Amino acid sequence: MQQHRFGRVLQNVWDWRAAGNFMFGGTGSSLLFLVGLFSFPEVPLPLIGLTALFFVAMGLFLVWLEIGRPLRFINVYFNPWTSWMSREAFVAVVVFVLALLGIVLELPLVTLLGGIAGLFFLYCQARILKASKGVPAWREPAIMQLIPVTGLAEGAGLLLLMNALLGVSNQGLLLLFVALLVLRIWAWSYYKKQLVIHEAPEGALAELKKINLLTLVAGNILPLLLCVAFIKANSFPFLLTIAGALAVLAGWLIKFTIVTKAAHYQGFAIMKRKRVKT
Amino acid sequence: MTRYVMVADLNKCVGCQTCTAACKHTNATPPGVQWRKVLDVEMGEYPDVDRVFMPVGCQHCAEPPCMEVCPSTATGQRNDGIVTIDYDICIGCAYCFVACPYQARYKVSKPSFAFGKEPIENEAERFDEGRINVAMKCNFCSDKVDAGKEKGLTPGVDPDATPACANACIGDALHFGDIEDPDSNVSKLVKEKPHFRMHEELGTDPGFYYLWDGAE
Numbered sequence: 001m002q003q004h005r006f007g008r009v010l011q012n013v014w015d016w017r018a019a020g021n022f023m024f025g026g027t028g029s030s031l032l033f034l035v036g037l038f039s040f041p042e043v044p045l046p047l048i049g050l051t052a053l054f055f056v057a058m059g060l061f062l063v064w065l066e067i068g069r070p071l072r073f074i075n076v077y078f079n080p081w082t083s084w085m086s087r088e089a090f091v092a093v094v095v096f097v098l099a100l101l102g103i104v105l106e107l108p109l110v111t112l113l114g115g116i117a118g119l120f121f122l123y124c125q126a127r128i129l130k131a132s133k134g135v136p137a138w139r140e141p142a143i144m145q146l147i148p149v150t151g152l153a154e155g156a157g158l159l160l161l162m163n164a165l166l167g168v169s170n171q172g173l174l175l176l177f178v179a180l181l182v183l184r185i186w187a188w189s190y191y192k193k194q195l196v197i198h199e200a201p202e203g204a205l206a207e208l209k210k211i212n213l214l215t216l217v218a219g220n221i222l223p224l225l226l227c228v229a230f231i232k233a234n235s236f237p238f239l240l241t242i243a244g245a246l247a248v249l250a251g252w253l254i255k256f257t258i259v260t261k262a263a264h265y266q267g268f269a270i271m272k273r274k275r276v277k278t
Numbered sequence: 279m280t281r282y283v284m285v286a287d288l289n290k291c292v293g294c295q296t297c298t299a300a301c302k303h304t305n306a307t308p309p310g311v312q313w314r315k316v317l318d319v320e321m322g323e324y325p326d327v328d329r330v331f332m333p334v335g336c337q338h339c340a341e342p343p344c345m346e347v348c349p350s351t352a353t354g355q356r357n358d359g360i361v362t363i364d365y366d367i368c369i370g371c372a373y374c375f376v377a378c379p380y381q382a383r384y385k386v387s388k389p390s391f392a393f394g395k396e397p398i399e400n401e402a403e404r405f406d407e408g409r410i411n412v413a414m415k416c417n418f419c420s421d422k423v424d425a426g427k428e429k430g431l432t433p434g435v436d437p438d439a440t441p442a443c444a445n446a447c448i449g450d451a452l453h454f455g456d457i458e459d460p461d462s463n464v465s466k467l468v469k470e471k472p473h474f475r476m477h478e479e480l481g482t483d484p485g486f487y488y489l490w491d492g493a494e
Contacts, residue, residue: 004319011376066371069368069412128373132376266480268317270319271492273322
């Protein structure tokens with residue numbers, strides 16, 4: 001028996017402020033992890049560590065602006081048993097405590113542990129979306145690959161950008177960045193394909209289609225080409241700043257679109273009835 | 279165990295919206311907020327077409343995704359299956375909105391009234407500041423159910439223990455009762471007539487049964 005689906009309208013409760021948490025939080029948490037990893041066993045540059053925390057804090061601040069009762073924000077910690085939003089909030093505390101301790105006291109291992117907590121923060125963000133059963137584009141299981149992969153690509157891109165500006169060279173980071181961009185192309189394509197298979201609302205698919213070319217070409221392929229050009233020339237670090245910036249912007253575009261534009265509700269459904277011919 | 283559910287007979291609903299009005303009157307919801315509403319559904323292609331009126335609202339799921347995601351524990355579930363919201367705890371993050379596959383939740387950011395900026399007498403008396411900027415939804419008139427039960431009445435049978443929407447239905451389309459009781463009105467209806475539950479495939483185990491001759 002076929003179902004008649006209707007009422008698949010765009011959600012209007014999570015706007016750019018909520019999207020900001022996924023955009024900046026994902027970038028910042030990944031940046032913290034990567035700077036901790038690639039500087040280990042040395043102390044990471046405080047500027048980069050603090051930039052990472054600034055991004056995470058900005059994301060959380062934006063989402064705080066969105067809640068209806070901001071003075072009750074502490075209640076967000078009441079349900080770590082089942083709510084990924086509570087868990088994200090708890091992990092955020094761990095991230096800030098460890099990272100700040102590591103940066104201020106110059107403890108590389110503690111900073112790295114803060115970065116690992118940052119990875120879990122990123123994972124929480126993916127789970128927050130996946131638990132949203134009312135929005136097919138969010139509950140899609142493939143979101144579990146897309147959100148972490150794009151977050152890491154953004155973090156690597158931002159670290160590459162900052163390193164290039166600060167005159168720091170890191171071959172391993174460059175290779176990881178390239179690998180993450182390739183992974184992101186796959187994760188993005190797979191996510192969209194799965195949405196079609198799972199009959200996501202047409203409005204959501206149309207919004208994702210609008211940004212597809214820009215995301216693929218300007219956000220992934222062009223940065224890849226810039227990295228190849230840099231490796232070939234072994235010079236012109238400004239190529240990496242552009243590649244990193246493009247990768248970050250593409251990730252933000254993906255998440256902004258998914259959270260605010262491709263976020264159509266499940267809608268309603270009723271069984272279609274076969275009319276008896278008389 | 280008791281589990282209260284709603285049964286909506288789509289073969290009988292005439293789309294009069296009396297249930298919607300009764301709900302608004304009982305729960306004093308602001309303009310634009312309809313804990314119980316009736317959708318006017320057109321489907322199919324000529325000549326095989328249907329027009330159906332479909333009451334919707336919170337489905338009081340046995341596995342409510344809204345409760346799972348709620349970071350503040352404001353959304354809860356009673357032993358009788360009714361899903362509730364504690365307005366004093368809710369932070370208004372709206373996570374439950376996007377978790378609910380039934381678009382059953384509402385939030386208003388400022389007081390609003392039916393006839394302009396000033397409330398009419400009824401609205402002024404019943405205005406609740408606690409419902410501003412938090413999530414709200416149908417609660418199956420749980421206060422009324424509880425009060426009725428304390429008097430020894432049977433929810434779904436006695437009007438004083440039954441949600442306003444089911445009481446008000448002029449077409450005998452809405453029925454409320456305990457699905458775990460094999461002799462209840464709702465159990466008999468579900469047993470006797472073809473029915474479906476919306477979005478069952480999402481694992482929510484909704485407590486809203488639609489009687490529908492087209493259902494298998």
